[in-house]
Amino acid sequence: MTLGDAPPAVRSPIPANAGQAWVERLAASECPALTTRRKRRAERTGANHDPIVWVEAQGSNVVDADGNRYVDLTSGFGVAFIGHRHPTVVEAIKKQADVLLHTLGDLYPSSVKIELLERLCALSPWPQARAMLSLSGADAVTAALKTAVMATGRPGIVAFQGGYHGLSYGPLAVSGFAERFRAPFVRQLNSHVRFVRWPDTDDVDRALRSLPDDWSEIGALIVEPVQGRAGVRVPPPAFLNELGERCRRQGAVLIADEIFTGLGRCGAWWRSVREELDPDVICVGKALGGGLPVSACIAREEVMRAWGDPEREAIHTGTFYGDPLGAAAALATLDVIEKQGLVALSEERGAAFARSLEQASLQGVSEIRHAGTMLGLQLDAELGALRVTRALLERGYLVLPAGEHADVLQLVPPVTLRQSQFDGFVDVLGRVLETTL
Numbered sequence: 233m234t235l236g237d238a239p240p241a242v243r244s245p246i247p248a249n250a251g252q253a254w255v256e257r258l259a260a261s262e263c264p265a266l267t268t269r270r271k272r273r274a275e276r277t278g279a280n281h282d283p284i285v286w287v288e289a290q291g292s293n294v295v296d297a298d299g300n301r302y303v304d305l306t307s308g309f310g311v312a313f314i315g316h317r318h319p320t321v322v323e324a325i326k327k328q329a330d331v332l333l334h335t336l337g338d339l340y341p342s343s344v345k346i347e348l349l350e351r352l353c354a355l356s357p358w359p360q361a362r363a364m365l366s367l368s369g370a371d372a373v374t375a376a377l378k379t380a381v382m383a384t385g386r387p388g389i390v391a392f393q394g395g396y397h398g399l400s401y402g403p404l405a406v407s408g409f410a411e412r413f414r415a416p417f418v419r420q421l422n423s424h425v426r427f428v429r430w431p432d433t434d435d436v437d438r439a440l441r442s443l444p445d446d447w448s449e450i451g452a453l454i455v456e457p458v459q460g461r462a463g464v465r466v467p468p469p470a471f472l473n474e475l476g477e478r479c480r481r482q483g484a485v486l487i488a489d490e491i492f493t494g495l496g497r498c499g500a501w502w503r504s505v506r507e508e509l510d511p512d513v514i515c516v517g518k519a520l521g522g523g524l525p526v527s528a529c530i531a532r533e534e535v536m537r538a539w540g541d542p543e544r545e546a547i548h549t550g551t552f553y554g555d556p557l558g559a560a561a562a563l564a565t566l567d568v569i570e571k572q573g574l575v576a577l578s579e580e581r582g583a584a585f586a587r588s589l590e591q592a593s594l595q596g597v598s599e600i601r602h603a604g605t606m607l608g609l610q611l612d613a614e615l616g617a618l619r620v621t622r623a624l625l626e627r628g629y630l631v632l633p634a635g636e637h638a639d640v641l642q643l644v645p646p647v648t649l650r651q652s653q654f655d656g657f658v659d660v661l662g663r664v665l666e667t668t669l
């Protein structure tokens with residue numbers, strides 16, 4: 233079986249000799265926050281949490297420094313939606329690298345950057361759109377928040393408890409996920425943010441009631457159509473639509489953070505559009521570059537127009553924004569998603585994966601949530617996901633813990649993952665849950 237579609241093959245303890253040597257070098261040079269996190273996890277779960285070190289990835293498979301092969305149910309934080317190192321993307325990157333690596337981005341751009349801007353505007357739900365390119369999800373959210381201020385002149389933002397929008401200052405201020413991420417910086421964060429409840433099941437009314445009464449200072453609402461990092465928290469039907477209507481009446485700019493959910497991951501190009509939020513701005517990243525860092529903030533033309541004041545400089549740019557390699561990779565990724573019908577496939581496969589999980593009657597799992605190929609297994613035990621993900625790693629499956637209390641297993645596999653690979657995973661998961669929780 234070729235690398236990409238293969239089952240796991242873990243033949244050594246992890247990490248073994250080669251991997252361990254890398255881990256020691258890592259611990260001597262990386263920011264201590266990460267080393268400390270591994271130690272803390274080891275103390276809390278009684279298991280080793282040293283990482284595996286990746287040396288190769290293809291399709292749904294990852295190979296570590298010790299030669300072990302894994303099945304990746306994380307897509308590397310949701311990036312490898314079309315699979316790792318998709319040949320069409322690799323080819324496009326190589327071709328681009330042969331002619332142009334860098335330009336004077338916002339001053340004298342590359343042709344490939346212009347093509348990507350056009351493509352993103354055409355993919356947007358609006359007849360007239362404009363886009364700004366950047367590198368990370370946090371960059372795209374920053375651009376969206378600034379766009380809302382430019383359009384409304386109002387500093388206030390409504391955001392959700394549990395929402396995750398990135399960790400640079402602008403996005404961190406609107407991220408309601410886990411107070412510990414904010415605590416050391418809180419005095420430096422934008423103080424105009426109002427957090428409201430996120431509805432899990434029948435909590436819609438309370439969530440809507442927690443919206444502010446006075447909107448005179450509020451210019452934007454930012455929302456993930458499905459909360460990913462908070463544990464694949466899918467809002468009830470009609471919630472996003474109702475939310476959108478209420479905010480629109482107040483003149484707020486609606487920002488859909490589709491960095492995780494967009495481009496087919498949740499079974500639609502834009503989950504927010506499918507759920508009738510009717511956003512004004514869409515942030516996209518992660519899967520867009522097929523593995524390279526590319527992101528974008530796309531907006532209705534009339535919302536983005538405020539940037540175009542003739543008296544004003546180009547006041548939001550970045551040295552590498554819209555770089556040719558990233559743009560070429562993104563165009564190739566969008567081609568693959570479009571030509572291979574991966575949006576529909578994501579809906580289909582996600583439903584089939586959810587069915588396999590439901591039929592397995594998994595011990596210690598109280599709920600299975602899914603939207604396309606974004607799946608979350610709610611565990612009964614807090615921190616349970618830390619123990620389970622480690623046990624799965626040792627058996628060759630890469631899965632991430634999610635939820636503020638690490639009580640959700642987050643599955644976001646490449647859309648090309650085979651059903652047989654998933655069935656193998658469900659088998660192993662059943663046994664791991666019985667022995668680990």
Ligand SMILES: Cc1ncc(COP(=O)(O)O)c(C=O)c1O
Nearest residue numbers: 368369370396397398489491492
């Ligand atoms: C919904 C959402 N928004 C924003 C971000 C931040 O993206 P990045 O880590 O690329 O800055 C993430 C990352 O996980 C995300 O899931």
